[in-house]
Amino acid sequence: MTRAYERKKEPALVRRRLLEHGARLCGQQGVAGLSLQEVAETAGVTKGGLLHHFPSKQALVEAIFDDLMQAFEEIVQREMASDPEPFGRFTRAYINGTLDLIGREDRGGWSALMMSTLTEPSLKRKWVEWLDGHLQQEGRVDADPMLELARYAVDGMWLSGFFDAHDLHGSPAETLRRQLITLTRKP
Template structure:
């Protein structure tokens, strides 16, 4: 009998390993090269084992997107918990979560490739739109001002600039931008 027959099954760990490998492959080679065969081969899981967890590339992308959204939501919630001012709290949490991605290179890489997939995968775009709508509805009471919306759009611009490395905005200039955006949420 092979070792596979003696190993204890740990589906949650295998699923997470597959997601980690998928994110790494997307990061190294881009989303176009993210295939089920490549993920199975790089993870050491049989293609049948991969298909047990993710029956299609779409299911794999959805799961990868879900895992990133969970981490993003957690970062926003953490920022909101430490913010004593209710007005604009979600927008400041969103800004802090976005600005903080740059300090977490593993997430920046994951988000970079999923963000590019958002441009080409209509169902992922719709899922992102749904996430934005849900948060807008949830925080309409505190974050519906035009300034809060401006801050969220500016945060998206900062996010894209960080992902692309398109702007040299470091140190005092970045802090001044961040502070100005936080100030806008207070009005």
């Protein structure tokens, strides 16, 4: 007896595809416009397959957010590891990581999810916990008012980049980056 073609199950790969396609669609349509059916179709799985990994739209959105936050955490950690100066290290990593994301082609998913922190309490809580965790861990070396000002400024640049309100690419962005990094150095 011959067996019909059987596709090897690769749950980790399927989950990864769902997260990537979900993030892309969030960037294109916003979180409110995200459809589980469309995510499943673009990822090449059934809606039932998607629901196996993520039992609700909320679970999918939170998993996408967690995935993107993990990627951002890796960027911040890499930046911090290469910075020998303790004072302002986290803030410099935060500035560089944020500005690098503004220039990325796939920033739409990041932007849509970060904007959702304004209206979605669970995402807001995750973001605040992440940021507070770093600020507590870094203690006094990132508590300086100038460092706080630099973090607020880069948050404003992120928001401006989301709305494409200003040219935050090339030379203007690099000039602003240098000025913000200057704020993070000990006086």
